Amino acid sequence: MASKGDCGERGTTAAWIKKHQPIYDRATRHPFIRSIWEGTVDFSAFKRWLAQDYIFVREFIPFVASVLLKACKHSGDEADVEVILGGLAALNDEISWFKKEASKWCVSLNSTPQNANLEYCRFLQSLTLPEVSYTVAITAFWAIEAVYQESFSLCLESDSKMPKELIGTCERWGNASFGQYCSSLQNIADRSLETASSVVLSEAEKAFVHVLENENYFWSMSLGE
Numbered sequence: 363m364a365s366k367g368d369c370g371e372r373g374t375t376a377a378w379i380k381k382h383q384p385i386y387d388r389a390t391r392h393p394f395i396r397s398i399w400e401g402t403v404d405f406s407a408f409k410r411w412l413a414q415d416y417i418f419v420r421e422f423i424p425f426v427a428s429v430l431l432k433a434c435k436h437s438g439d440e441a442d443v444e445v446i447l448g449g450l451a452a453l454n455d456e457i458s459w460f461k462k463e464a465s466k467w468c469v470s471l472n473s474t475p476q477n478a479n480l481e482y483c484r485f486l487q488s489l490t491l492p493e494v495s496y497t498v499a500i501t502a503f504w505a506i507e508a509v510y511q512e513s514f515s516l517c518l519e520s521d522s523k524m525p526k527e528l529i530g531t532c533e534r535w536g537n538a539s540f541g542q543y544c545s546s547l548q549n550i551a552d553r554s555l556e557t558a559s560s561v562v563l564s565e566a567e568k569a570f571v572h573v574l575e576n577e578n579y580f581w582s583m584s585l586g587e
């Protein structure tokens with residue numbers, strides 16, 4: 363359990379979080395998330411987020427499938443493949459959750475993707491290309507999941523005034539087992555980064571920062587900015 367990097371304290375990813383702390387904080391402590399935490403969230407912003415995130419998650423499926431394919435071909439570790447497979451399987455349940463949640467909030471799941479979402483989806487698509495290395499793809503995958511985990515787990519802390527209507531949403535990404543899954547992804551990314559060339563390292567760092575920027579824009583879009 364206590365192997366190197368287990369808590370994300372010593373690996374490359376932890377170093378990058380420190381190095382890029384301001385943008386990391388903008389992604390994980392965004393005013394939209396703060397408004398949920400404070401209990402002042404505008405429900406129309408929440409509904410906008412819900413409709414847009416469904417579109418994002420539809421695009422996330424082929425991305426995760428591409429990471430799974432790369433892991434099968436390159437990781438050489440069956441346990442890594444199983445973690446990613448578990449993530450892909452969870453998306454099946456997530457799609458059902460979005461449909462249920464959308465009907466609860468009378469939100470249509472056929473809305474037009476907004477610019478920030480389109481850009482983020484285009485970035486995801488670019489990462490599915492075969493020439494993008496497994497290391498870069500798994501690093502981006504971890505970062506995408508980690509931002510939601512960090513954000514929504516904040517809303518579940520004891521000092522949070524999160525409205526009870528949003529507990530299902532916050533628990534979906536803020537629960538302890540999703541946290542464990544994110545740590546597993548982080549460990550896989552760190553292990554892969556340990557043996558990466560300097561070119562791949564720099565591509566992975568760029569992808570990490572790009573995820574954080576896109577997550578920040580996505581939250582701002584949800585606020586209607």
Ligand SMILES: Cc1ncc(CO)c(N)n1
Nearest residue numbers: 415418419506507510580
């Ligand atoms: C925009 C966005 N980032 C990350 C996740 C986590 O899967 C999500 N559902 N949506």
